[in-house]
Amino acid sequence: MAVMSFMMHKRILEATIKAAGMSAGSLPKETCMSIPDQSSVRNLLLKSLPVEAFEMLAADAEKVHLPTRHVLVESDQPNDHVCFIEDGLASMVATSVEDEAVEVGHIGYEGMVGSHVVLRTDTTPNRTFLQVEGSGFLVPVGTLKRATAEFPTANDLFLNYVHCCDIQLAQSALANARYNMHERLARWLLMCHDRLIGNDLPLTHEFLALMLGVRRSGVTNELHIIEGRSGPLAAMSGSSTGKNWKKSPRDATACRSGNMSA
Helix, strand or coil: CCCEEHHHHHHHHHHHHHHCCCCCCCCCHHHCECCCCHHHCCCHHHHHCCHHHHHHHHHCCEEEEECCCCEEECCCCCCCEEEEEEEEEEEEEEECCCCEEEEEEEECCCCEECHHHHHCCCCCCCEEEEEEEEEEEEEEHHHHHHHHHHCHHHHHHHHHHHHHHHHHHHHHHHHHHHCCHHHHHHHHHHHHHHHCCCCEEEEEHHHHHHHHCCCHHHHHHHHHHHHHHHCCCCEECCEEECCCHHHCHHHCHHHCCCCCCC
């Protein structure tokens, strides 16, 4: 499994947060917006909730802008809120006692950040931050717990979501152990595409290298392999776009099973 230095990853995040004038877990107050009604939200979990459960969450929720690399869940620290992402992409990273780290999951508009609280667990060793900027609804953990206690259907929905995340993690472990780099990269890009609205993937080669634990040149080489099989991938300002992802699953389909495609 590809790993990267956790200290390097941490320094990059802390430098970005400091430059933006934020602390981990905080957001500028001017970014707060009101929450819409259930019919107009994009988040698939919120749209699937019973109306009464949604209204309970909405009463205490606030919509916020989520800048790139903003930390939503810090490792081994209780979080005050869960976040239902409306657009953008969050990345969950696991670390070892040797300070090695690897990305273990993505969260987009299909789910929520902080799902460990559904299992009545206050903390998690994993860290979750924004990989692609967007927006989301922050809901206090206490409000979520009250909703799951009062509405069994809502509780079942969140538990099913956590189970789907477990299946996705198992498939990722299988892909890392059994598939080569360009197949894993194709799968990773398709997973990002599933969780973003539209076809553009605003992901730089540097960030792909950081997440896969390889050099930037390694990502470029593997993208060329995918392009050779699926046609050229457009590049704008150092980012990858998804105009050809519908033609490229051949490299990723086998190791993409269990994906929570929207």
